[in-house]
Amino acid sequence: MAGVTGRLVRGWCLRAVRSSLQVPAQLHMSKTAMGASQKDFESAVNQMKLLKKDPGNEVKLKLYAHYKQATEGPCNTPKPAVFDLINKAKWDAWNALGNLPKETARQNYVDLVSGLSSSSDSSSQVKPEADRKQAGYETLVMTSEDGITKIMLNRPTKMNALTTQMYQEIMLALEAASKDDSTITVLTGNGSYFSSGNDLTNFVISPDELEERARRGAILLRDFVGCFIDFPKPLVAVVNGPAVGISVTILRLFDLVYASDRATFHTPFSHLGQTPEACSSYTFPSLMGPAKAAEMLIFGKKLTAAEACARGLVTEVFPDSTFQKEVWTRLKAYSKLPRNALRISKQMIRNHEKEKLHAINAEESRILQERWQSDECMNAIMNFLSRKAKL
Numbered sequence: 001m002a003g004v005t006g007r008l009v010r011g012w013c014l015r016a017v018r019s020s021l022q023v024p025a026q027l028h029m030s031k032t033a034m035g036a037s038q039k040d041f042e043s044a045v046n047q048m049k050l051l052k053k054d055p056g057n058e059v060k061l062k063l064y065a066h067y068k069q070a071t072e073g074p075c076n077t078p079k080p081a082v083f084d085l086i087n088k089a090k091w092d093a094w095n096a097l098g099n100l101p102k103e104t105a106r107q108n109y110v111d112l113v114s115g116l117s118s119s120s121d122s123s124s125q126v127k128p129e130a131d132r133k134q135a136g137y138e139t140l141v142m143t144s145e146d147g148i149t150k151i152m153l154n155r156p157t158k159m160n161a162l163t164t165q166m167y168q169e170i171m172l173a174l175e176a177a178s179k180d181d182s183t184i185t186v187l188t189g190n191g192s193y194f195s196s197g198n199d200l201t202n203f204v205i206s207p208d209e210l211e212e213r214a215r216r217g218a219i220l221l222r223d224f225v226g227c228f229i230d231f232p233k234p235l236v237a238v239v240n241g242p243a244v245g246i247s248v249t250i251l252r253l254f255d256l257v258y259a260s261d262r263a264t265f266h267t268p269f270s271h272l273g274q275t276p277e278a279c280s281s282y283t284f285p286s287l288m289g290p291a292k293a294a295e296m297l298i299f300g301k302k303l304t305a306a307e308a309c310a311r312g313l314v315t316e317v318f319p320d321s322t323f324q325k326e327v328w329t330r331l332k333a334y335s336k337l338p339r340n341a342l343r344i345s346k347q348m349i350r351n352h353e354k355e356k357l358h359a360i361n362a363e364e365s366r367i368l369q370e371r372w373q374s375d376e377c378m379n380a381i382m383n384f385l386s387r388k389a390k391l
């Protein structure tokens, strides 16, 4: 494995979390007055060792922080150096818990593990309806009203960057929306961004995991994009702010794209040592011509909303001050149209290309699987994570 990869990703993996979660033998098993008992806590720690599915870095950090708080109390160790990315992330997560009482941390830890265990118990990828309602979504807000199901990306402090958990929840949400009685499905973002694209901390892994994680990432990407290709109802993107990476390329698989005039559209794949996804290597040239597609996909030119509209990627641009009001009024009117007619018309427009899109999606995912293991890609991610580079 290339040297830079090793430097970037040392140390942080599920195995490391598991071993940092070992319970010291001397901890005793009495029931406490409040919340989870020591026994509950220990059994949660043991359950973590059996977990088959990687819960993602965000959850692992939460688990780590609550374990440390529950067993050692507030963080009082020195802050790791800025380039020690993994240990700094762990320290930040623990330190953020401040003076949270040990008992509460223990209870939170038990709750977190119990959520993970119930989700990994499911043998199928998509859970039954009742189950899903119970589990809820951690990274999305999903609502259904006036014939419109709205899926809102909900990590505003991280510019709605897409974690592994988020890709999975979006797939579940689309599956649920495809079956509910709404007429239209909307994807939008909470906060100032639509989405800053793939969460680059998805790449923070140990070197010996890289090949396997790249393989799983390619499967996740293929399945995620596949859900959009196959989505049976009118799908609308309400682009409330800037969009980056996959949150731009995926737009060509929507039926309507409404954008605030504050939105920008940026696909800096080459800067990240990566290549186009979400079928954009085919849909963008066919939409705007190869020269304009190259400007975006190869050279990373950032477009304004007006430019994206002129290229056919955006349906209509609205002033930011009236964006929400105008868009939702329009969508509520559309949602009263005959549901089946809308659905059949969408399928008539989209079905011609479905097979081709699936083949392109598979090929793009395969190429990215290789790219993610390259030095070019790892250098770019390291630069972002160590704050040397921003888009």
Ligand SMILES: CCCC/C=C/CC(=O)SCCNC(=O)CCNC(=O)[C@H](O)C(C)(C)COP(=O)(O)OP(=O)(O)OC[C@H]1O[C@@H](n2cnc3c(N)ncnc32)[C@H](O)[C@@H]1OP(=O)(O)O
Pocket: 157, 158, 159, 161, 162, 196, 197, 198, 199, 200, 201, 217, 218, 220, 221, 244, 245, 246, 247, 268, 269, 272, 274, 277, 384, 389, 390, 391
């Ligand atoms: C498995 C499927 C894979 C599919 C592959 C898809 C490819 C892509 O999507 S490529 C695009 C990847 N995205 C990026 O390269 C964007 C990186 N982010 C940025 O350049 C900047 O954050 C920004 C220009 C989007 C915003 O800059 P601004 O100065 O306004 O805010 P920040 O302080 O940078 O961000 C706040 C907070 O959010 C974190 N963050 C934002 N975007 C990402 C991201 N994509 N990945 C990880 N983290 C992100 C940022 O680090 C800040 O976090 P802290 O407050 O903890 O420092």
